Amino acid sequence: MTRRTWAVAILGAWTASLGWLVKREFFRPTGTRLAEAALSVPPGAVYYRLDVAGQQVGFASSTIDTQATTIGVTDILVLRIPALGVLHRTAAMSRATLSRTLRLERVDARFDGDLGRFATRSLVAGDTLLTVTLLAGPDSETTHVPLARPIVLPTLLPLRLAFGGELKRGKTYSSVVFDPILLAERPVTVLVAAESTLVVADSAGYDSTALAWVPAHFDTVRAFRIEQREGEGEGEGGMTTRAWIDAQGHIVRAENAVGFVMERTAFELAYTNFRHRDTTRLIRASAAPGPGDVVATTVLAARAPLPPDTVSLFRVRLGGIAPGALDLGGGRQEVSGDTLVIRRQTPAALAAHYRLPARDSSLARWLAAAPLIQSDDPRLQAQTRLIIGQEQDPARAARRLAAWVRAHVERRSTVAGPSAVQVLETRVGDCNEHAVLFVALARAAGLPARTVAGLVPVGGRFYYHAWAEVYLGDWVAVDPMLDEFPAGAAHVRFSIGGLARHAELVRLIGRIKVEVL
Numbered sequence: 001m002t003r004r005t006w007a008v009a010i011l012g013a014w015t016a017s018l019g020w021l022v023k024r025e026f027f028r029p030t031g032t033r034l035a036e037a038a039l040s041v042p043p044g045a046v047y048y049r050l051d052v053a054g055q056q057v058g059f060a061s062s063t064i065d066t067q068a069t070t071i072g073v074t075d076i077l078v079l080r081i082p083a084l085g086v087l088h089r090t091a092a093m094s095r096a097t098l099s100r101t102l103r104l105e106r107v108d109a110r111f112d113g114d115l116g117r118f119a120t121r122s123l124v125a126g127d128t129l130l131t132v133t134l135l136a137g138p139d140s141e142t143t144h145v146p147l148a149r150p151i152v153l154p155t156l157l158p159l160r161l162a163f164g165g166e167l168k169r170g171k172t173y174s175s176v177v178f179d180p181i182l183l184a185e186r187p188v189t190v191l192v193a194a195e196s197t198l199v200v201a202d203s204a205g206y207d208s209t210a211l212a213w214v215p216a217h218f219d220t221v222r223a224f225r226i227e228q229r230e231g232e233g234e235g236e237g238g239m240t241t242r243a244w245i246d247a248q249g250h251i252v253r254a255e256n257a258v259g260f261v262m263e264r265t266a267f268e269l270a271y272t273n274f275r276h277r278d279t280t281r282l283i284r285a286s287a288a289p290g291p292g293d294v295v296a297t298t299v300l301a302a303r304a305p306l307p308p309d310t311v312s313l314f315r316v317r318l319g320g321i322a323p324g325a326l327d328l329g330g331g332r333q334e335v336s337g338d339t340l341v342i343r344r345q346t347p348a349a350l351a352a353h354y355r356l357p358a359r360d361s362s363l364a365r366w367l368a369a370a371p372l373i374q375s376d377d378p379r380l381q382a383q384t385r386l387i388i389g390q391e392q393d394p395a396r397a398a399r400r401l402a403a404w405v406r407a408h409v410e411r412r413s414t415v416a417g418p419s420a421v422q423v424l425e426t427r428v429g430d431c432n433e434h435a436v437l438f439v440a441l442a443r444a445a446g447l448p449a450r451t452v453a454g455l456v457p458v459g460g461r462f463y464y465h466a467w468a469e470v471y472l473g474d475w476v477a478v479d480p481m482l483d484e485f486p487a488g489a490a491h492v493r494f495s496i497g498g499l500a501r502h503a504e505l506v507r508l509i510g511r512i513k514v515e516v517l
Contacts, residue, residue, distance in 0.1 A: 041071055041163060046250050047270040050079065053259040056277070057081050058090075059270040060262065062155065062250065070105070071098040075155040080279070083296040085287035087279055089113065094180050096153055102160055103127065103150055109180035120180050120371075124151070132183060132371045134419055141421055143371045151178040151185065157228075162249035167192055167224045183371035184497060186230055193225040198244055198252050204268040212276075213268035221264075223252045229327075259320065259512070291460040292319075292513045299456065299463045300430050301413045306458060306465075309479070309488025314342040316492065319513035326494065331475040333493060339517070342493075345476050345486040352394040352472040357446020363471055366448040372419050372436050373451075375443035379424060384444040394447050398470045398478060399485045401445070405438045406483035431466040431481050438468050438480035452477075454494040455514065462514050467491060 043066045050058035058079035065072040072095065079090040090113035097106040103124075110119045118136040125131065130145040152160055154177045160166070166173045173190040201215035223244035230241075243254035254262040289295055299306040318326075318338050329335045332343050354360070358367060369376040387404045388397045410428045418432035420440035429437070435451045442449035448471035455462040467479040467487055477487035492514070 047267045049270045051261040082282045082286035158245045159249035189229045191227045201265045204266040304458045309490045311488045311490040312344045314489035315517040317515040342489040344489040350395040355392040363448040373440045375440045381444045384441045402480045402485045405480040434481035435466040455492040
């Protein structure tokens, strides 16, 4: 409805004025609505219990601090997951500073886990440039990322939905979120469903008989159910998450298809009970995983031998999740019900119909430099030229790059962030480091490439693994740590773009079972 439409109506000036008022109130720009609504953002803290298949594996908290001109949001996540007889601890924290229109200005993040320890500092300049500094031990590096649109943090998406007027039944909201831990952008689509009433424990009392805190008082909370889907489309490795968001932009409950549940509760129930739980039994039970179990660590970290994958066809049945809950199709992977079929690409699939460098604008995302993948760095570009010389055939260039990475990067578990520049200098790393270095070298050559992550089978169990894909007319799997081009079929891809580090891996170890057919 526009002012001009009302002006030409036969109802005259009075109707035109009324139409202008309606437009001002209901069709205001999102920024204007956020600026006004954000004034009512309340300070405070909420706490969450994190469960996998009914077993608490961690806790989380979200704290909002309102200032005169800014809003501070601090999010903490702690996981303690038993695997192979060891309790693996992962902690992640982010501190974000928002303007009073809920635009991101700065975020500091820290990650501490078995797969790495690092910190990041991200600054946003005018919604057009993101400056990211990665701190890993005594080393630091800074990357500048051009922005096509304002970015949203995953933990701040509910706040923006609530105060941006997006929580309306049937409404669809699309955005791009930037994860300060994974240092990656990913598109998300949110569908707002019905409003519900949930019951949460808002206080606790100590039970001396049970030697634990128990709920003392319950509260009812009105919240909208939303369905959030990651990825741009079929084959993007996305997952559907269901969450309930209240009017203050806080998550009341969230769950996904593989048994991960995040539930708001009292502090003592979320944290104190978890801190004092008996972990001996859990550790003992994890010492000998059964066939098809997913182990929450990499093959190298578990010191399990990973032989070259020469399998041409790999069929598995995924149990414990609803069919279609995970977007696993696309490329060499086909999904039918609960069965996933993976085929190793044939030589015909390696014949690209273009010469390097690729100039297809639809692949720009996979050619550009990114945090951790600094393909525009002079050192990486020089190394790429040394490896491939004047080679313009994409397949032959990819093969040379994979062979070089395998020959020059020692396979060893590390605690730093998987930065391509640092891997080039140190020449050591796990599968994450091999993957990011290969992808950075490929992009420096004008070869579209992306990191992927998922599972590989060893001894009947499935371990986390990262590898790469290059575009040769379709996406072709490459395992630079094993020098496999193309990679064998026994690489089960679960995510694309942005390495699925330990904090994300929890979503795969709930009820999910992988049965080899």
